Amino acid sequence: MKATGIVVEYNPFHNGHLHHAREAKRKSGADVVIAVMSGQFLQRGEPAFVDKWARTEMALAGGIDLVIELPYVYATAQATDFAKGAMALLDAIGCESFCFGSEQGEIEPFLRSYQLLKEHSVEYEEKIREAVQTGISYPQALNRAYASLRGKNEEFADLTQPNNILGFHYIEAAKKSGSTMKPLTIQRIGANYHDPVTQGVSIASATGIRKVLFEGGSVDGLSPYMPPSSLKALQQCRTFGSWQQFYPLLRYAILREQPENIRQFAEVTEGIENLLYEAAKKAPTFDDFIGLIKSKRYTRTRLQRMLTHIYTGFTWEQLRSYQAPAYLRLLGMSGAGRNYLRLQKKNIGLPVISRAADLTDTMGMLDVHASTMYLLGLGTEQLKKEYTTPPFYFGDRDSK
Incomplete structure (x- = not known):
């Protein structure tokens, strides 16, 4: 069986993602589409809107055949390391190609x-x-x-555009690693990353979709922009992840430390620990907090990645200790995806892990810890969910 790979966050899965999955399969001529998906925290330094299991279910219902989790250390990294981790996983699982959406289109x-x-x-x-x-x-x-x-x-390529930037880094990471995967791209259509939801179109940005729900809009009102399976998954969520939701715990995490201790956390640099500490004392909301610390030198994304690492307790020492992914964490599969794993078993370059209990190395235990902190931020009592949730199996659907 022939596989193509895509790198995703699905925050949440919408019609644009559905288009990407279908076009990746068509353009590559692959039998299965394999998605490497960020877990509970994302590349822009944010808690995921809904947890990785709900997003896995959305992905499989939308035509993805295998969902593999991108470990925390890569999922929350700058673009070069994000791409490095994702390409390593797609290469290890045997993809013949990878396909990304881009503004460039060629x-x-x-x-x-x-x-x-x-x-x-x-x-x-x-x-x-x-x-x-x-x-x-x-x-x-x-x-x-x-x-x-x-x-x-x-x-x-125009590398001022967000999807072009990531696409370039995917190619760079694959080539530097010596991968034989063929790079492919499809034209990004519909809304741009930050665009609000617009009436009369079928593709909205994930940012726009999240904004509708954060502002009290109904899930049903998003039906023009999302597959029914994604709407159903959202309707089952009691709370949506955001820094506004997580801020009380983040504020505590900052204020429990002296500024000199905040320096130990990954991506905290150049004395900003003092600013973070003082801002946490003053700001009652996350928006107020960001307003006090944002500057020309520190983009919101860079700040949010710092804050993610402070919140999860991820240090510079830990960051520097990881060189490459050590496993393939399976979150879900279709019937075709299961057949692919069975047929390619001897050719897969990393162990396939389906249970959190088997994540015994430091990278895997970090993923489990980050997931626990995410669930705590949502206010759920299901802090053992990482251990009790098996890979999602989407019936016997063959990938169409």
Whole structure:
């Protein structure tokens, strides 16, 4: 059986994701689509809107055949490490290709951009250092350095667009690891990442969908933008994950430490621990807190990743101890996905773990701990859910 891989968060799964899954399968000619999905915390440094089991169920109902969890250490990392972890898992499970959605819509500009930066790597790194020294954020420095090399040549990818950026890093990670997976891309359609829900269209952004529900809108009102299976899963959720929901526990986690102790947590740098500590004293809500700490130098995403690590207790020492994924955590499968695992068993490059009790290495135990902290933030009493939830099996549907 032939497999193609995609990297997802499904926060939550909507019609745009459905389109991506179908097009990935069509374009690759694969028999199964394998999704590497972030767990309870996401790349932009946020708690997932709904837990990973609900999102797995949405994914399988939407045509995905295997859902593999991206470990916390990669799921909450900057784009380069996020991509590195995801590509390693897709390669290990035997994908012949990977397919990402992009604003660019064509793969050749990404390949040319990769070659450009590879050939001018020394100059590129120097331009980044110079840009950072002007006081701008690291992502802005990357854009400035790349733009100076690219010039006005439209044969290269536009790396100012969020999906293009991630797509480039997927290609970069795969090529640097020596993977033989073929990169593919499809044109992103419909709403952009931050766009609000718009009447009269069938594809809305996940951000817009979340905003509707956070502002008291009904799940039923989202029916034009989401498959019925996703709507059903949302209707069963009592609480949705957000920093607003988690803030009392985050505030406690910050204030229980002295500023010098906050420095130990991953991504906390340059003395910002003092600002975090003082802001936590003053701010009654998360929005107030972010307003006190956000600056030109620190993007909201970078700050939220810091806060995620403080909340979960993830340290610099832990971050630096991980080199590569050590396992494939199975969250769910279709009938076709189960057949794929059975047929490819001898060719899969990492152990497939289906029970949390078998996650005995430090990376796996971190995933279990992060999941417990997520469930605590939701206010649920089911803190053992990580151990009691088996991989979701979606009937005998063959992947169509």
